[in-house]
Amino acid sequence: MGYYNGHLAEHGHYIPSTLTDRALPDKTVGNRLNGLGEAKVRRPSRMFPAPGDKSHPLNKWLLLWAFRLFTSTWRTGFHMILDLVHTHIRPRRINPRKIHDSPENFTRRLKEYALSLPDVDIIGITNMKEEYIYQEDSTAPFKKFKWVVMIGRAMDYEQAKKNLDGDFTSTVAQVFGGYEKSKKAAVQIANWIRAQGYAADGHGGFDAAPGNILMGIPAAIDAGLGQLGKNGSMLSDKLGSAFRLADIVTDIPLIPDAPYDNGADDFCLSCQACTNHCPPGAISDSKQLVRGVEKWYVDFDKCAPFMSEKQGCALCLTSCPWSMPGVAGPLSAKMLKRRQRQTTAS
Numbered sequence: 227m228g229y230y231n232g233h234l235a236e237h238g239h240y241i242p243s244t245l246t247d248r249a250l251p252d253k254t255v256g257n258r259l260n261g262l263g264e265a266k267v268r269r270p271s272r273m274f275p276a277p278g279d280k281s282h283p284l285n286k287w288l289l290l291w292a293f294r295l296f297t298s299t300w301r302t303g304f305h306m307i308l309d310l311v312h313t314h315i316r317p318r319r320i321n322p323r324k325i326h327d328s329p330e331n332f333t334r335r336l337k338e339y340a341l342s343l344p345d346v347d348i349i350g351i352t353n354m355k356e357e358y359i360y361q362e363d364s365t366a367p368f369k370k371f372k373w374v375v376m377i378g379r380a381m382d383y384e385q386a387k388k389n390l391d392g393d394f395t396s397t398v399a400q401v402f403g404g405y406e407k408s409k410k411a412a413v414q415i416a417n418w419i420r421a422q423g424y425a426a427d428g429h430g431g432f433d434a435a436p437g438n439i440l441m442g443i444p445a446a447i448d449a450g451l452g453q454l455g456k457n458g459s460m461l462s463d464k465l466g467s468a469f470r471l472a473d474i475v476t477d478i479p480l481i482p483d484a485p486y487d488n489g490a491d492d493f494c495l496s497c498q499a500c501t502n503h504c505p506p507g508a509i510s511d512s513k514q515l516v517r518g519v520e521k522w523y524v525d526f527d528k529c530a531p532f533m534s535e536k537q538g539c540a541l542c543l544t545s546c547p548w549s550m551p552g553v554a555g556p557l558s559a560k561m562l563k564r565r566q567r568q569t570t571a572s
């Protein structure tokens with residue numbers, strides 16, 4: 227066991243560094259927080275501590291991970307600082323002269339504006355739901371809004387996939403640069419809504435730390451952006467799995483999108499690329515019971531030590547065939563066509 231870096235004993239068995247081991251001594255804490263094996267439906271617990279919560283079991287590990295990130299490459303540290311700038315400097319005041327328009331027109335104009343931004347590749351709208359909010363955040367200020375607008379920004383796949391050759395620094399710059407840029411876009415979109423005279427807040431990136439963020443993946447799935455994949459991330463039929471999400475919460479009149487089946491779940495049943503590429507063996511080939519629901523699940527306690535020592539890892543995103551540029555759309559169409567054939571034949 228190294229002091230700062232661990233090592234892979236064999237595929238599926240990672241030995242963390244002494245430092246990681248001290249920061250994360252409880253070897254089942256993450257899966258317990260996530261509710262692995264629990265039959266009762268409940269909302270998930272916070273993986274990031276609320277402000278002032280000194281007793282959160284992941285505090286030390288998160289601090290160590292933040293240090294590793296900040297010092298990994300100057301690019302990641304730079305994105306972390308910019309992330310704070312977007313939160314505290316960019317939001318503009320709400321226009322006191324409210325503009326009135328139909329939900330259809332606001333939805334169309336909002337999406338047109340968002341997709342004209344360089345950091346927005348996909349956008350969808352859903353109603354605010356209790357299940358997007360961590361169980362400890364019942365009084366979260368964003369809960370009062372009616373709508374959640376989810377946006378996604380593609381990573382540069384050529385840069386991100388360098389982790390497949392052992393270069394994790396380019397990947398982590400894509401991951402955290404993607405968080406920072408998608409959050410910047412979320413704040414820009416919130417500002418566009420504020421200019422129409424309606425309340426809106428944009429969240430993303432490191433907002434998770436001050437208890438300011440909702441769970442992006444369930445909201446993005448409900449907003450019609452994709453389906454949950456075996457790698458625990460969302461698979462979009464436009465961007466695959468290599469993208470970052472951010473959200474805007476608002477009360478402007480809008481029309482919601484609907485979740486839909488894009489064939490990813492079927493595809494994952496017979497694909498093992500992420501399972502085979504995950505060094506600590508955190509990805510299971512079968513769905514698991516998590517807070518009363520059978521679903522794809524990544525073993526947090528196997529992933530966390532490796533992922534944090536490699537700053538962001540993301541091998542499960544870049545190894546996914548859906549993430550290769552131009553591949554997700556045709557794969558989705560193929561899966562849906564196959565399903566249609568099976569349904570017609572039966």
Ligand code: SF4
Pocket residue numbers: 503504505506507508509524528529530532533538539540541542543
């Ligand atoms: S980030 Fe993905 S590939 Fe890396 S350890 Fe975690 S689950 Fe495995």
Ligand code: SF4
Pocket residue numbers: 455456457458467493494495497498499500501545546547548
């Ligand atoms: S690599 Fe294969 S199994 Fe894993 S998420 Fe992507 S499509 Fe699904």
